[in-house]
Amino acid sequence: MALAWLLKQMPKVNKNLWIDPVAFIVDHKARAGSREEAEFVSSELNRLGIKNLILTMKWTGTANPSDLPDFELRAREARYRLIAAASIQRNIRHLFVGHHQDDQVETVLMRLLRNSTTNFLGLQGMAEQTAIPCCESIRGAHEWPGYENFLDWIRQPDFNIDMRESKTSPSDASALNFDKTVTMPRPLGLQVHRPLLRFPKWRLVDVCETNHIKYVKDKTNDDPTLTLRNAIRHLRSEYTLPRAFQAESLLRLRDWAQKSTQVLVDRGTNLLNTFGNPTFDLRSGLMTVWIPKSFASACENDPEAAANALARLTSIVSCQPRDAVPTIVPWRSVREFAQKMLSPGSNAFTMQRVLLERVSTASNDGEQGSLWKLSRPPMRAMEVQLATMKFNALAVTENKPASQFWRQDLFLDKEGLCSLWLLWDHRYWVRVRTKDSHTLGEIGIRPFQVTDEEYLRKKLDKKERDDLQKILGEASPGKLRYTLPVLTWQDKLSVFPTLNFMVETPSCEQFEARARDHPILEWEVCYKTIDQYFMVDQKKTIKWINTDIQQG
Numbered sequence: 001m002a003l004a005w006l007l008k009q010m011p012k013v014n015k016n017l018w019i020d021p022v023a024f025i026v027d028h029k030a031r032a033g034s035r036e037e038a039e040f041v042s043s044e045l046n047r048l049g050i051k052n053l054i055l056t057m058k059w060t061g062t063a064n065p066s067d068l069p070d071f072e073l074r075a076r077e078a079r080y081r082l083i084a085a086a087s088i089q090r091n092i093r094h095l096f097v098g099h100h101q102d103d104q105v106e107t108v109l110m111r112l113l114r115n116s117t118t119n120f121l122g123l124q125g126m127a128e129q130t131a132i133p134c135c136e137s138i139r140g141a142h143e144w145p146g147y148e149n150f151l152d153w154i155r156q157p158d159f160n161i162d163m164r165e166s167k168t169s170p171s172d173a174s175a176l177n178f179d180k181t182v183t184m185p186r187p188l189g190l191q192v193h194r195p196l197l198r199f200p201k202w203r204l205v206d207v208c209e210t211n212h213i214k215y216v217k218d219k220t221n222d223d224p225t226l227t228l229r230n231a232i233r234h235l236r237s238e239y240t241l242p243r244a245f246q247a248e249s250l251l252r253l254r255d256w257a258q259k260s261t262q263v264l265v266d267r268g269t270n271l272l273n274t275f276g277n278p279t280f281d282l283r284s285g286l287m288t289v290w291i292p293k294s295f296a297s298a299c300e301n302d303p304e305a306a307a308n309a310l311a312r313l314t315s316i317v318s319c320q321p322r323d324a325v326p327t328i329v330p331w332r333s334v335r336e337f338a339q340k341m342l343s344p345g346s347n348a349f350t351m352q353r354v355l356l357e358r359v360s361t362a363s364n365d366g367e368q369g370s371l372w373k374l375s376r377p378p379m380r381a382m383e384v385q386l387a388t389m390k391f392n393a394l395a396v397t398e399n400k401p402a403s404q405f406w407r408q409d410l411f412l413d414k415e416g417l418c419s420l421w422l423l424w425d426h427r428y429w430v431r432v433r434t435k436d437s438h439t440l441g442e443i444g445i446r447p448f449q450v451t452d453e454e455y456l457r458k459k460l461d462k463k464e465r466d467d468l469q470k471i472l473g474e475a476s477p478g479k480l481r482y483t484l485p486v487l488t489w490q491d492k493l494s495v496f497p498t499l500n501f502m503v504e505t506p507s508c509e510q511f512e513a514r515a516r517d518h519p520i521l522e523w524e525v526c527y528k529t530i531d532q533y534f535m536v537d538q539k540k541t542i543k544w545i546n547t548d549i550q551q552g
Helices: 004-012 034-047 070-090 100-112 152-153 201-211 226-240 248-270 294-300 303-315 331-342 381-386 396-401 437-441 452-461 460-475 478-483 511-517 533-536
Strands: 022-027 051-056 094-096 127-133 162-164 192-193 276-283 286-292 348-351 354-364 366-375 421-424 428-434 443-449 485-489 492-496 522-527 543-548
Touching: 004 201, 022 034, 022 070, 022 094, 022 354, 051 070, 100 201, 100 248, 127 492, 192 354, 226 460, 286 294, 286 354, 294 303, 294 331, 294 366, 331 348, 331 354, 428 443, 428 485, 437 443, 452 460, 452 492, 460 543, 485 511
Parallel strands: 022 051, 094 192, 162 543, 276 543
Antiparallel strands: 127 192, 276 286, 286 366, 348 354, 354 366, 421 428, 428 522, 443 485, 485 492
16 A cells, blocks of 8 residues: 555656556455455545556365465465456556565565575565566566567568578468468566565555555464464564574675676676577577587586576577576586587487487587587477367457557457467467357367378378478477477367468469468467577577568
8 A cells, every 4th residue: 555655656756757556456365354355445545546456366176265285375376467467458567566675584584494505596585676477378478469570570681580481382372371470579578566675564554654544454464374474474573583584684695695696697698698600490499509618617617607508598498387497407407518518429418398419519710619409308298288278269358458558469450259379388379360269169289299190191292291391300300390389170280380381271273262261260479488688689699590481
């Protein structure tokens, strides 16, 4: 409540800073009376002239969510997802939360208790500004939610682009999927701000009381048996803790950890700057990069920086969930990579769910090194099952706010039914346009499989098979092809969306009519948001490989 009131006062402090805050009130539905409290807060915000909305959490499989052993974690995830969805619908990009200094102290102390390691990375506490967590699968949480043509994303003509021909001929190419290829996201996601971290809780209470602002106190916060945070809060309020565990010491520890982390990231960036000749194939997520022999020495001399560089490099290709991507890879991975670099012959191993293979030894500007290939490892049975998914329809009421989010989303203005964006294998965003809801229900997405090859032999003529084999050999050699997404209709393979290859491609004379009658009228594919260093700083140095449908 103090934060909402302070934000409302900002234009009075600076007339050029216009802020019209919208408050989100989350009813966790975890205890009796929570709805009444949410409505009370809403009425108080209305009195203060602050727009607000109550977001209600839904729990499945339990009548008493607070009794769940992981209640605090699940409630945090659900809370952020509710707020993210509401923000995206209202074109909101900046979220302000009321975490204060006492919350920061509790967070650092909790991490000290939970982690036996002395690693400083876990002691940074909460950041004053960060991307929204727990929302990887919500389109728009970390990127502009529409589709931007790849060449528009590149923007400048001198970028190093290798646009590969698709299988379609010039005469019919302009109709297939409207010349759309896999693109990259524009990182315009939701930012979380914590402007009150420097202020203790009593200062915020004083703001409320001085300005006659009513607020609700959650009584469950006083129960030390409910959560670890509550237990720590109870200890701090009822006992005098050793000086090392008091607020001043913990905040100094947090500041040291944050500065140390930034120094580590800078050292990791310096090592990444020694890498050369990067290529990235958007069709399969295959990356190649030259790494100097001196990097093996860095693994010994500065293992933390090497671990950071490898974590960021592998994150481009990895199918790990966004929130699981580490700042550093394990020390054993650093040592193994250094050993592979210095060993003769071809070496392959897996790190952070990325297959690394040394392709060859090569020099770059007179310096010795080796060329490495990074790709998604072969899928296990459980991963295939998780990557077999169905699309959900975009509700008509959702079209308008989504289409106004930073720029017009033309995909939503066309005839037919649009699906919601779907995050596939934590790597590709995909959405489709079909005739109606019945057709959309028959369309799915899954990995390409060995069993599909017999089906393709029957459906494609020799030229089409040869064309497809050429594309697969180029974009996804070997078993990598079985990590490609395919769109299915009635459980039959229909489209390779990242390759712009449609099974049963019609003849030139019939193409326009047949394309119009195909159950999948259009598809869009966007790669995941990757490390800012590669997305922005190294954008011009990367050789981007993509499918281009040549114009006649």
